[in-house]
Amino acid sequence: xxxxxxxxxxxxxxxxxxxxxxxxxxxxxxxxxxxxxxxxxxxxxxxxxxxxxxxxxxxxxxxxxxxxxxxxxxxxxxxxxxxxxxxxxxxxxxxxxxxxxxxxxxxxxxxxxxxxxxxxxxxxxxxxxxxxxxxxxxxxxxxxxxxxxxxxxxxxxxxxxxxxxxxxxxxxxxxxxxxxxxxxxxxxxxxxxxxxxxxxxxxxxxxxxxxxxxxxxxxxxxxxxxxxxxxxxxxxxxxxxxxxxxxxxxxxxxxxxxxxxxxxxxxxxxxxxxxxxxxxxxxxxxxxxxxxxxxxxxxxxxxxxxxxxxxxxxxxxxxxxxxxxxxxxxxxxxxxxxxxxxxxxxxxxxxxxxxxxxxxxxxxxxxxxxxxxxxxxxxxxxxxxxxxxxxxxxxxxxxxxxxxxxxxxxxxxxxxxxxxxxxxxxxxxxxxxxxxxxxxxxxxxxxxxxxxxxxxxxxxxx
Numbered sequence: 001x002x003x004x005x006x007x008x009x010x011x012x013x014x015x016x017x018x019x020x021x022x023x024x025x026x027x028x029x030x031x032x033x034x035x036x037x038x039x040x041x042x043x044x045x046x047x048x049x050x051x052x053x054x055x056x057x058x059x060x061x062x063x064x065x066x067x068x069x070x071x072x073x074x075x076x077x078x079x080x081x082x083x084x085x086x087x088x089x090x091x092x093x094x095x096x097x098x099x100x101x102x103x104x105x106x107x108x109x110x111x112x113x114x115x116x117x118x119x120x121x122x123x124x125x126x127x128x129x130x131x132x133x134x135x136x137x138x139x140x141x142x143x144x145x146x147x148x149x150x151x152x153x154x155x156x157x158x159x160x161x162x163x164x165x166x167x168x169x170x171x172x173x174x175x176x177x178x179x180x181x182x183x184x185x186x187x188x189x190x191x192x193x194x195x196x197x198x199x200x201x202x203x204x205x206x207x208x209x210x211x212x213x214x215x216x217x218x219x220x221x222x223x224x225x226x227x228x229x230x231x232x233x234x235x236x237x238x239x240x241x242x243x244x245x246x247x248x249x250x251x252x253x254x255x256x257x258x259x260x261x262x263x264x265x266x267x268x269x270x271x272x273x274x275x276x277x278x279x280x281x282x283x284x285x286x287x288x289x290x291x292x293x294x295x296x297x298x299x300x301x302x303x304x305x306x307x308x309x310x311x312x313x314x315x316x317x318x319x320x321x322x323x324x325x326x327x328x329x330x331x332x333x334x335x336x337x338x339x340x341x342x343x344x345x346x347x348x349x350x351x352x353x354x355x356x357x358x359x360x361x362x363x364x365x366x367x368x369x370x371x372x373x374x375x376x377x378x379x380x381x382x383x384x385x386x387x388x389x390x391x392x393x394x395x396x397x398x399x400x401x402x403x404x405x406x407x408x409x410x411x412x413x414x415x416x417x418x419x420x421x422x423x424x425x426x427x428x429x430x431x432x433x434x435x436x437x438x439x440x441x442x443x444x445x446x447x448x449x450x451x452x453x454x455x456x457x458x459x460x461x462x
Contacts, residue, residue, distance in 0.1 A: 039160030039207055041327045043068045043078045046126060048169025048188070049436065050083035050179040052091040053354035055098075055262040056246055058082050060168045060214060060269035062108035063100040067276045068164070070335075071327030075113050079129050079153050083179050084117040091361075093259040100265050101274065102248050102256045104336055117141070118148025121179050123188040129154045130165065131196045132205060159204040164212075164325040168269050170350065171215025172439030173240065173446055174413035174420065184433055186425070187442075190221040191417040201230035208317055210234070210286070210325045214269040216243040216350050216439070222312035224412035233317035235290060237268030237297065238307040241409050241443075244268055245297075245305060245347035250360045252346025261364060262357040267347055268309060271296045271339075278338035281322035289322050296341035305347050351440055355380055387438040390431040390462040395444060397460055398453050405447045413442075419449035419456075426456035 047061040061082055068078060087098050087109045098109040116125055119140045128136035132154045139150030157163050167188075170177035175187035200206060211234040213221055218236035226234060237244040248256050248264035256264045271293050275284075290311060299306035311318065321328075348356045358380050362373040395402045414420045423445040428434060434441065448455060 039158065039162060040077055041068075041073045041325070042155045042157045042161055042163045042206075043073055043327075044130060044155050044163070044165045045078070045080045045082075046121075046165075046167045046169075047082040048121070048167065048177045048179065050085050050121075050181070051354070052086060052089045053262060053357040054169075054436075055086050055357075056100075056248075056265045056269075056353065057168045057214075058084075058086045059098050059100040059108060060265055060273070061166065062098055062112050063265075063270070063273040064166050065112050066106075066108050066110075067273050068327050069111065071276075071281070071323070073327040076153075078113065079115050079151075079155060080113050081116045081121045081126060081129075082112070082114075083121055084114060084148075091261070099256075100248075100270060101336075102254050102264060105257070113151070114149045115151040115153050116149065118179075119144050119181065120148050120150040122185050123178060123192065125150070126188060127192055127196050130193075131200055132156045157206045160207050162325050163206045163209040165209065166212045166214075166269075166272075168214040168266065170436040170439055171213070171217050171221070171238075171244075172442030173217050173220045174417075175424075175439060175442050176213070176215055176218075176221065177436050177439060180435055184428065186421070187439070189417065189421060190225055190413065193221060194225040197232055198227065198230060201232065207231065208233070208320065208324070210317070211313075212272060213237060214244060214266045217241060217442075218244065219308075219310045219312070220413050223310075226313045228314050230314065231317065232313040233286065233315060233320075234312040235286075235293070236310045236312070237266070239310050240411070240413070242307050244307050244350045246350050246353035246356075247345050247347045249346065249348050249353070249356060252348070253344075254346070261360045263348065263353050266350065267345060268293065268297045268307070271341075274336065274339055276322065276326055277336045279322075281326055282328050284322045285318060286320055286322055286325075287318035290318060292341050296339065296345070299344055300342040305349075351437060354436075355384075383435070384437050386432055387434060387441070390427075391438070391441045391444060393462045394427065394431060394455065394460060395448075398448060398455070400448065400451065400453070402444065405444045406441075408443075408447050408450075410446065410450055414446040414449050416449045419454045420446050422456040423449060423454060426460075427462075430460075431462035 045061045045064050047058040049057045088095050097107045099105050100108050124138045134154050141148035141150045174190045178185045209232045213236045218238045220240035222234045223240045245267045246263040247267045294309045297309045358377040362377045365373040
């Protein structure tokens with residue numbers, strides 16, 4: 001009897017060793033919340049701007065991070081780009097805290113990964129991360145003082161995985177903004193975004209992918225460029241020819257807490273995250289979400305200080321549940337009440353949001369702070385006028401009308417992207433840096449290229 005028990009135990013031990021050996025030899029799956037297809041959720045969140053006057057962009061992205069984190073997507077599957085100069089900015093009345101809603105004062109900065117910050121927020125790195133190509137990264141953080149951060153994390157998604165991408169910043173025809181820095185970095189161009197998306201689709205780098213953009217003229221990033229048959233669904237805050245809108249701004253309804261002098265969010269972006277906070281995304285389709293966004297961001301269909309939320313790509317994907325992309329693990333009950341989409345929201349044109357910040361700061365300041373605030377306000381106004389004058393001077397040399405160039409809408413923005421890129425780079429070098437405000441003139445350079453005028457090859461000066 002003793003021998004029999006011993007034999008059984010020995011066999012059990014041998015089997016256990018064999019299973020352990022198999023487990024150690026078998027390939028390990030990446031960590032993450034598995035979807036119904038056995039795939040993972042991957043999330044890429046990008047705040048493209050910097051400076052306290054653009055507080056709202058990073059706040060929007062931090063809020064989006066809290067949504068997907070709450071829904072069970074682990075940090076290993078989330079990549080966040082943010083300059084990280086808002087939470088501890090001297091202008092921030094509550095250091096280490098970022099809020100995105102004037103009525104819900106949750107600190108959305110809590111726990112946000114510092115994957116790519118400061119000088120590492122660049123088009124090169126964004127495209128490399130989206131592609132899942134770590135070897136294409138170009139991290140400058142170690143060269144800076146103090147150093148910024150480059151985690152080398154990428155969207156390493158596979159054929160069964162669902163991917164959610166959200167970009168939040170200024171925009172223009174065919175371009176998305178990047179942080180204002182010296183030396184300046186190029187804009188993020190529509191042609192490069194779509195090139196990477198199509199290549200990732202061809203390489204079976206995802207099952208389905210959704211791409212949300214909060215920016216002016218955001219529709220121009222996909223209009224005429226994103227195929228309708230590669231399992232990518234995109235939605236944008238604006239059509240190819242209109243601004244988006246900042247909200248929760250001083251002096252508007254609803255206003256931020258009185259100690260804040262800047263806008264807390266952007267109307268489209270906060271509508272996305274607040275909808276996620278207040279609903280069970282496992283029961284909400286992308287289409288029902290889109291209809292909510294469309295109503296609220298258009299100011300209940302009036303478009304009076306509102307914009308057209310658009311859909312691009314494979315729009316049939318809008319039958320999928322929102323949770324498919326934002327995660328559905330550890331789902332809590334609603335954390336807020338869903339805003340009435342028909343209720344009017346006080347907003348400011350995104351291109352004027354920083355000016356609104358400077359004006360608010362000047363109006364409220366006293367003593368020495370008012371002197372500094374006046375100088376900053378005057379510098380912002382002078383910069384805008386300088387950009388406008390330089391663009392007008394350049395266009396005059398071409399024999400074209402600035403008004404016509406601004407009004408002509410091409411789909412896509414241009415067919416000659418090399419001309420477009422080189423023209424903007426030439427203007428930045430020979431005239432003045434366009435910056436975030438000058439992005440409103442991107443269509444001018446695209447339409448000059450469309451008319452066969454390459455200001456770079458002709459070496460035009462302002």
